[in-house]
Amino acid sequence: MIASSQRIALTPPSHVDASLRVPGSKSLTNRALLVAALAEGESLLTGALVAEDADVMATALRALGAAVEPLGDGTTLRVTGCGGRWRTGPLELDVRLSGTAVRFLGAATALGSGRYRLDGTARMRERPIEDQLAAMRTLGVRVASERGDGCPPVVVDADGLPGGSAEVDGSRSSQYLSALLMAAPYARTPVELLVRGELQSRPFVDMTIAVMRDFGVAVERDGYERFRVPAGRYVARSYAIEGDAMAAGYFWAAAAVSGGRIVTSGVGRDSLQGDAAFTAVLARMGCVVEADAASVTVTGPPGGRLRGGRFDLNDLPDQAQTLAALALFADGPVVIEHVPNLRIKETDRLRALAIELRRFGAVVDEFEDGLAIEPPTETPRAVEVETYGDHRMAMAFAVAGVRLPGVVVKDPGCVAKTYPGFFDDLARIGVGVVSG
Numbered sequence: 001m002i003a004s005s006q007r008i009a010l011t012p013p014s015h016v017d018a019s020l021r022v023p024g025s026k027s028l029t030n031r032a033l034l035v036a037a038l039a040e041g042e043s044l045l046t047g048a049l050v051a052e053d054a055d056v057m058a059t060a061l062r063a064l065g066a067a068v069e070p071l072g073d074g075t076t077l078r079v080t081g082c083g084g085r086w087r088t089g090p091l092e093l094d095v096r097l098s099g100t101a102v103r104f105l106g107a108a109t110a111l112g113s114g115r116y117r118l119d120g121t122a123r124m125r126e127r128p129i130e131d132q133l134a135a136m137r138t139l140g141v142r143v144a145s146e147r148g149d150g151c152p153p154v155v156v157d158a159d160g161l162p163g164g165s166a167e168v169d170g171s172r173s174s175q176y177l178s179a180l181l182m183a184a185p186y187a188r189t190p191v192e193l194l195v196r197g198e199l200q201s202r203p204f205v206d207m208t209i210a211v212m213r214d215f216g217v218a219v220e221r222d223g224y225e226r227f228r229v230p231a232g233r234y235v236a237r238s239y240a241i242e243g244d245a246m247a248a249g250y251f252w253a254a255a256a257v258s259g260g261r262i263v264t265s266g267v268g269r270d271s272l273q274g275d276a277a278f279t280a281v282l283a284r285m286g287c288v289v290e291a292d293a294a295s296v297t298v299t300g301p302p303g304g305r306l307r308g309g310r311f312d313l314n315d316l317p318d319q320a321q322t323l324a325a326l327a328l329f330a331d332g333p334v335v336i337e338h339v340p341n342l343r344i345k346e347t348d349r350l351r352a353l354a355i356e357l358r359r360f361g362a363v364v365d366e367f368e369d370g371l372a373i374e375p376p377t378e379t380p381r382a383v384e385v386e387t388y389g390d391h392r393m394a395m396a397f398a399v400a401g402v403r404l405p406g407v408v409v410k411d412p413g414c415v416a417k418t419y420p421g422f423f424d425d426l427a428r429i430g431v432g433v434v435s436g
Contacts, residue, residue, distance in 0.1 A: 007384070008412045008423060010401025011432030016260025016300075018429040020251065022243040024049040024075060024266075025273060026418050027204060030057045030100045031211045032239050033079065034108060034182055037066035039215060040083035041236035047266070048241050050074040052417045056098040060105055063091055064112070081236055084186040089114025089158065097121045097346055097389075097417065100175060102152055103132060107179035110141040111186045112158045117146070119153040123389065126151055127344055131169040132176035138166035139180075139191065163187030163231075170199030170224075173341055177227070178208040184229035185217045193227045200341050203274025203315050210272055214239060243267040245275035246318050247419050250395050252279060252298040253322045254429060256287050257329050257403040259300040262429065268293045274315045281311055281323060285330070304403055308332030308375070313339050320370075321396035324353045327373040328360050328380045328400055337370035346417075347388035356397060359383045382406025391417040398423070402431055 029049040034057065036043035048054060050073070058068040058077070065087035067080035086109065093109075095101040095118050102118050106129065109116035119125075130150030136143045140162030146153040161183060168177050177193060184191035199205065202224055209219045216235035220228040243266020255262040267276060269291035279289045279296060285308075286301035300306075308330040313320050317339040327334035342349035354366040360383055361376035382404055387394040391414045401407035415422045427433040 006411065007436050008409045009434045009436060010398060010407045010409065011434070012401065012403055012405055013258070013430030013432070016255060016258040016262060016402070016429055019263040019265065020425055020428060021265045022247040022251070022267060023051065023419060023421070024241045025244040026051065026053050026246070027100070027207060027273065028211065028241045029054045030104065031182065031208055032241060033057050033061060033068065033077070034104050035211055035215045035234050036079035036236065036239070037061040037064070037068070037081050038084050038108070038186065039081035039234035039236040041081060043079045043081065043236040044238045045077040045079060046075065046238070046240050047243070048075050048077050049244065049418070051420055052096065053098045053100065056094070056096050056101045060093045060095065060101060063087070063093060064109070081234070084111055084233065086112035088112065089116045091116050093118045095120040095124060095152070097124050099127060099345070102127070102154065103129060103173070103175040103179040104182060106132060106143070106154050106156065107136060107183040109156045110136060110143065110158050110161045111183055113160070114158060116156045116158060117153055123346060124152050128172060129154060131172055132179060135166040135168040135176065135180060135193070139164055139187070161187040163189035163191050165192040165194065167194045167196045169197050170195040171197035172200065172344060174199060174201040174204045177205055181208055181219060181227060181229060182212060185232040185234065187231060190231055191229045195225050199224045200314060201274065201317055207272045242271055242273065244418070245271055245273040245278070248296060249275060249278045249319050249322050250399055250422070251425070251429065252282055252296065253326055253399045254402045255298040256282050256285065256300040256306060256326060257304045257399060259302050259304040261297065261299040263295055263297045265295040268295055275319055277316050278319045278322070281319070284309055285326065304329055306330045308334045310335040310337065312337055317342055318392060321349060321353060321392050322399060324357060324371065324373060325396045325399045328357070328362060328375055329403055330375050332375070334373045335370065336373070340369035346390040347393070349390065349393070352388045352390065352393055356385055356393070360400070380404055384408040384410055387411045387414055389414055391415045391419065395419065395422055398426060
């Protein structure tokens with residue numbers, strides 16, 4: 001693949017008018033994998049993501065005793081579940097840099113017996129998980145941060161999940177709640193989860209509950225404050241995974257900055273993913289958006305002349321980096337707010353964005369939960385973009401290269417985490433992509 005080099009130089013296309021199919025949703029793939037692995041019997045997952053994050057989850061589930069077999073090109077997975085009975089520990093699980101894996105598996109391993117240790121990269125050892133561990137302890141699980149700093153490695157001394165009621169802090173990540181919800185049906189008694197603080201990224205919780213429902217477990221809820229999960233079992237089934245709205249977002253943005261047109265298939269108007277709402281952001285910036293059940297078409301304004309504005313991205317925080325890149329070409333300031341959890345992702349994304357945007361010539365005010373971006377007064381400077389080992393930094397700033405000559409993306413291989421074919425697809429829409 002193109003991204004195997006140390007740096008990639010991008011050349012804008014003369015015109016953008018293209019169609020492509022985006023890879024499967026990472027968020028849905030990892031939820032469906034875990035739930036299918038807990039079910040009794042064989043599930044067939046179609047449209048799955050083929051990337052590092054999905055491989056981390058599949059590899060860990062195999063270690064725990066589930067069978068996960070890729071078919072054909074790997075986008076179809078045959079999963080034979082364990083019926084909620086994991087292989088007995090001790091087991092070491094390598095989650096690398098996958099936040100979904102460490103959180104989802106951290107809760108799910110409590111259903112087993114013996115010691116399970118989850119560890120990953122150096123950055124993973126900086127990512128907080130204590131809020132989830134505290135809730136697990138309240139539910140009767142013996143679990144700890146190995147180094148006592150509230151971050152991985154996580155050690156679970158499992159003897160099943162007793163159940164009961166617990167508070168979970170929602171102010172840092174919705175994944176803590178999602179992790180506990182997915183494990184909860186296999187607890188010995190019903191589980192009630194009360195959210196403390198303001199729950200971040202709420203559509204991801206809706207997604208979790210939808211996947212659980214599709215596999216046979218209904219969650220009772222009072223809005224986003226209280227959730228009750230009865231004792232039950234997931235039912236194996238065939239399950240179709242949507243295309244990734246985050247992946248599509250980069251190409252919707254490419255249409256926006258170029259004034260061109262891009263059709264993405266695999267994700268449509270009825271998507272489960274909060275990230276699909278990025279089309280509403282683009283419409284406010286001057287794009288024309290059309291959607292049907294299976295595709296989205298975005299046409300950028302003439303000349304890619306985008307409008308600025310203030311945008312609350314709490315429901316779709318991973319789109320913040322893409323919006324930040326678009327801000328370089330807006331006709332006025334762009335304010336991105338209500339995304340504090342970006343500071344605990346693969347890198348501190350708000351800090352990284354501020355640094356790179358300033359190198360393009362933007363004036364950036366960084367605050368605790370967002371950014372205020374004044375576009376450059378002249379044509380943005382072409383720069384070599386540092387990606388900080390973060391796949392989304394690489395893909396978001398590649399969007400700038402759709403409009404601006406001379407953009408270079410360093411460490412492009414980091415996109416393998418969620419979208420290994422990203423730069424190949426960028427070339428398919430006409431962008432010049434040269435490895436170096």
